[in-house]
Amino acid sequence: MKVFDEIESEVQSYARAFPRIFNKAQGEYLYDEDGTQYLDFLAGAGTLNYGHNNPIFKEALLEYIQADGITHGLDLHTKAKREFLETFSEKILKPRDLNYVMQFTGPTGTNAVEAAMKIARKYKGRENIVTFTNGFHGCTVGALAATGNSHHRGAAGTSLAGVSRLPYDGYLGDDIDTTAYLDKVLSDSSSGVDLPAAVMVETVQGEGGINAASIEWLRNLEAVCRKHDVLLIVDDIQAGCGRTGSYFSFEEAGIKPDIVTLSKSLSGYGLPFAVVLMRPELDQWKPGEHNGTFRGNNMAFVTATAAINHYWSDDKFGKEVQRKGEYIEQRLSKIVEEHGDGNMTTRGRGMFRGLNCVSGELADKITGEAFKHGLVIETSGADDHVVKTLCPLTISDENLTRALDIVEAAVAKVLKGSEVPEEHDFFADDSESGKKKEGEVAGAA
Numbered sequence: 001m002k003v004f005d006e007i008e009s010e011v012q013s014y015a016r017a018f019p020r021i022f023n024k025a026q027g028e029y030l031y032d033e034d035g036t037q038y039l040d041f042l043a044g045a046g047t048l049n050y051g052h053n054n055p056i057f058k059e060a061l062l063e064y065i066q067a068d069g070i071t072h073g074l075d076l077h078t079k080a081k082r083e084f085l086e087t088f089s090e091k092i093l094k095p096r097d098l099n100y101v102m103q104f105t106g107p108t109g110t111n112a113v114e115a116a117m118k119i120a121r122k123y124k125g126r127e128n129i130v131t132f133t134n135g136f137h138g139c140t141v142g143a144l145a146a147t148g149n150s151h152h153r154g155a156a157g158t159s160l161a162g163v164s165r166l167p168y169d170g171y172l173g174d175d176i177d178t179t180a181y182l183d184k185v186l187s188d189s190s191s192g193v194d195l196p197a198a199v200m201v202e203t204v205q206g207e208g209g210i211n212a213a214s215i216e217w218l219r220n221l222e223a224v225c226r227k228h229d230v231l232l233i234v235d236d237i238q239a240g241c242g243r244t245g246s247y248f249s250f251e252e253a254g255i256k257p258d259i260v261t262l263s264k265s266l267s268g269y270g271l272p273f274a275v276v277l278m279r280p281e282l283d284q285w286k287p288g289e290h291n292g293t294f295r296g297n298n299m300a301f302v303t304a305t306a307a308i309n310h311y312w313s314d315d316k317f318g319k320e321v322q323r324k325g326e327y328i329e330q331r332l333s334k335i336v337e338e339h340g341d342g343n344m345t346t347r348g349r350g351m352f353r354g355l356n357c358v359s360g361e362l363a364d365k366i367t368g369e370a371f372k373h374g375l376v377i378e379t380s381g382a383d384d385h386v387v388k389t390l391c392p393l394t395i396s397d398e399n400l401t402r403a404l405d406i407v408e409a410a411v412a413k414v415l416k417g418s419e420v421p422e423e424h425d426f427f428a429d430d431s432e433s434g435k436k437k438e439g440e441v442a443g444a445a
């Protein structure tokens, strides 16, 4: 790891947990330089919902590059952009009866969040924005103010202003509806919470530890926003693009946010791409006011269009995600029941799920053990105490079973010291380059 130690910044994070040099990826598989194969349950923290190098998108992208399609065009109109806008409008917005205009921001999620917060403040003429405990919205200063995590906030070096933080669903226990508290503080002119321009929420908090808000809470939240003339922003950067079993994570609740941010899996190919969707009357921008060199990534337009056409022309894919999500929930519940320590619980919705180990140390041991058996899997939450099962939505049933077998064996080993059965040692049956060498276990140091 010499060069990485010598000249790559200490800011590296995921790389520390998986000290290999990765070189190739396909679908749910990752391969390191030695050709060892891994199953990927990190999946770009929700950026690879359709797997690595999805062959359908790859073909579209190769064709586009081969034909000298526009790679960079600032925000010029391009054919690729037109096709993306048409496809998104026809296949995503219209069938859901959503009337939004789309702003192409800089290509990261945090930039879309910055734009969403700016437009809400500009439209309402109010500074305050309500966000929630354990929320994660990005690391640039405006979005960081909305983020709860003290580790990230502590790096700001400047005040993080303009945000009031309220308890998320479940934060005060299962029986307390925290939207009632929000309603109360917004109704009381002496509550000390300034009337906000907007409330910004994740329907399932990804980095915050796979906290899934209940459908009822989301509906109540929308009602409180409407009652107090406050905009509702759903940050769907991680929960969107199918992760919970529908294109937008808020569909099941039947709510209609005023503003939605999307990024991570939007391009489908892991290419950087972010947008803000907003009700047309909110679009008060003057030309170039929220500027950026990389607003709209043309290669991402191509792969995002292919993703929508292939996976979202009907409801089949969403149903598959729901089916696999139920299987994950069953398996995780069984793991908790059979091997848990009494504190462990499951969380999440759709294929956005996790094991809450309560202790970060325990979660870390489990993911470390899983990695020895060829599973790349990470943690999230305030104490990194939740093991996240964030695999590509396109994963085969067989590999989903294998990966959850590895998780089960890892939990059993860490909590009970039972040896991982032979069949959970890694496999190398169906890859060209990922041949497991004789006697070698993937991930073993």
Ligand SMILES: *Cc1c(COP(=O)(O)O)cnc(C)c1O
Residues within 6 Å of the ligand: 107, 108, 109, 110, 111, 113, 136, 137, 138, 139, 202, 206, 207, 235, 236, 237, 238, 239, 263, 264
């Ligand atoms: C990842 C994430 C962001 C930030 O996106 P970046 O591309 O990392 O800047 C914002 N909001 C949510 C919900 C996220 O999961």
